[in-house]
């Protein structure tokens with residue numbers, strides 16, 4: 465098998481539509497050659513949308529013109545600078561006490577629910593809401609409709625990165641349309657609101673309302689749901705047990721629930737989970753022209769899937785039925801690439817790491833002695849996103 469590119473063909477399965485790049489050096493090279501390997505396919509639906517789903521989106525004039533993650537033109541740098549201003553290192557550091565306050569409130573809510581009913585789902589009580597509140601506050605946007613934002617985020621991830629059936633697509637498209645209509649209203653309201661906010665800054669930079677909706681659509685999902693998913697996986701792996709289990713992502717004994725209650729312990733868990741099974745394990749590019757990667761010819765239009773975390777990509781990358789994937793439990797050499805690299809590198813990397821470590825730490829401190837009630841939960845397994853959907857725990861021994 466060619467070491468740089470991997471195209472997989474499995475008897476009885478569709479051929480993987482992507483050129484898969486796993487070697488960290490080659491992944492880095494692709495990310496650093498945006499003229500050759502464009503991000504234009506970043507937000508394309510993995511499963512082509514059916515007529516009925518498209519009509520639902522068209523009715524609300526849903527459109528995702530390239531502005532940030534999928535923008536391969538020279539307007540990208542200026543727009544990125546505006547967005548980056550809301551997540552500067554100084555702004556993120558200044559947010560730390562607020563993140564801790566939200567994490568403590570969430571952990572206390574989980575403790576209350578445990579005391580009241582004997583169990584709680586840590587995805588809902590601990591992981592879901594703090595990242596969404598932090599993101600909205602940093603962007604100068606109203607903190608409202610959080611339950612809807614969470615639901616819209618996961619639905620849109622499935623619509624664009626999953627393998628929904630035509631019936632599921634229709635439901636997901638309705639959710640995406642609802643989100644888009646809400647977003648357009650948010651943009652309009654924000655332009656007339658007092659104080660500084662993301663959309664005012666983008667309008668001053670010259671972006672149109674559809675462009676601002678496109679940016680908001682990506683950012684309001686990427687800026688919080690990915691962190692929720694990282695926290696969910698970290699909580700699950702910590703509570704799954706502290707033994708090393710061959711062929712799984714389980715954490716070793718040095719990363720126990722008890723150790724996670726310290727700042728160093730929680731940071732170490734987050735680094736480990738990012739390296740082994742990040743919430744964004746892959747990302748896409750498309751060859752803009754006939755080009756080469758190492759010794760390999762890559763034809764114009766070839767869709768490329770980059771492995772950013774773990775050693776997860778197998779033939780099932782093409783499969784509509786995604787079996788649970790196993791990680792080696794060993795940090796991948798690519799761990800420096802988990803937030804991408806180059807001109808499109810994630811603008812929320814520091815924020816996400818900080819939030820995730822604080823949320824895990826506060827939960828571990830507030831909830832000693834809890835055990836996992838459901839050891840085999842359903843997982844989100846989309847092309848570029850993954851996490852357990854629930855982390856249900858109980859007090860004491862199972």
Ligand code: HEM
Pocket residue numbers: 495503532533534544547551683686687688690691694742743744746747772802803804805806807808809810811812813815816817
């Ligand atoms: C665990 C959480 C997160 C992970 C794993 C993650 C991962 C990624 C990855 C892999 C990319 C693509 C990079 C590339 O194309 O080179 C990306 C882009 C991006 N991320 Fe994140 N992200 C996370 C959280 C966040 C947060 C909290 C924010 C909010 C500030 C954010 C904002 C963005 C933006 C704006 C881009 C597009 C940047 C551009 O195209 O210039 N992400 N992220």
